[in-house]
């Protein structure tokens with residue numbers, strides 16, 4: 001049987017997979033089971049920060065695997081401690097909880113907010129969390145409930161309650177939702193990724209800063225997709241003038257190993273006490289060593305490279321044939337195309353370029369270090385695919 005046939009037979013059918021089996025990769029390039037080469041502008045959905053099997057990352061991960069593989073959280077281990085230290089030193093956050101995915105990082109942010117509210121106002125007095133329409137926060141029951149899209153809110157009922165949705169495109173909606181409900185926090189993505197690469201409007205950001213301050217609400221930022229250099233700064237909230245109480249991240253943090261992190265600021269730093277939260281694998285030495293290798297190389301040089309590559313893509317695609325508009329920040333870009341996004345994706349694949357979609361848009365999330373010659377080649381192919389409608 002082919003890889004596809006075995007997978008179709010034995011793996012649960014939760015994914016509408018593309019008919020493509022990748023077997024090998026290096027940097028921004030990958031090869032399929034027939035030997036065809038692709039330039040990847042998707043990076044495993046914003047995960048492979050330095051591309052496939054990046055040399056320094058492989059070395060760090062392999063050395064850690066050979067030295068000390070897994071300890072559990074019953075004991076101290078250096079990679080976990082050093083990674084938390086690096087995240088706090090680079091963000092000004094105070095403590096970090098490690099988990100294994102974006103959804104888990106958000107479960108933790110939700111629990112941290114509720115625990116804080118329970119201690120401050122009494123258990124159940126102000127447990128509510130406002131999230132935004134078109135948001136995406138994960139696939140666990142609580143994070144599905146937090147996700148502000150009706151399409152996710154059926155078939156798995158009952159969902160955990162206490163989530164209220166505000167529309168960031170409607171002035172005053174956040175203020176209304178915040179004043180009508182027993183809420184303690186607002187959770188936002190700086191750029192809504194799965195919701196269609198939508199940057200939060202400036203007027204909404206102003207309202208968000210005002211409302212959280214005036215009503216003493218916690219500001220929680222989901223940087224699962226936008227984090228770790230993706231938008232041209234280490235975390236996107238710094239570009240939006242936000243001062244979060246907690247930040248969740250995952251995807252690109254460990255460059256291809258499962259790792260979620262929930263960074264807790266001053267108000268939430270000491271909210272968790274032993275037994276209030278935990279994870280068997282969270283902060284695992286191998287994943288943490290991978291993340292240390294990634295995070296230590298997300299420096300100003302890399303970030304300015306992200307901004308340059310972003311500017312190059314925008315200059316090539318703005319006004320190009322078949323392009324209606326482009327949204328996003330840094331190397332997280334969405335293209336509203338004349339041709340249906342799925343068709344553009346298929347045409348790109350034919351030409352040996354991997355792109356993604358998000359809602360109606362073609363989505364680009366290339367490795368942050370993609371070499372310019374490869375980027376030029378891929379964007380030329382994408383332009384052809386976009387123009388052919």
Ligand SMILES: Cc1ncc(COP(=O)(O)O)c(C=O)c1O
Nearest residue numbers: 101102103136137138193224225
């Ligand atoms: C903003 C955001 N939050 C949470 C998640 C969920 O992350 P994971 O799939 O690692 O659970 C995603 C995944 O796409 C995301 O984009």
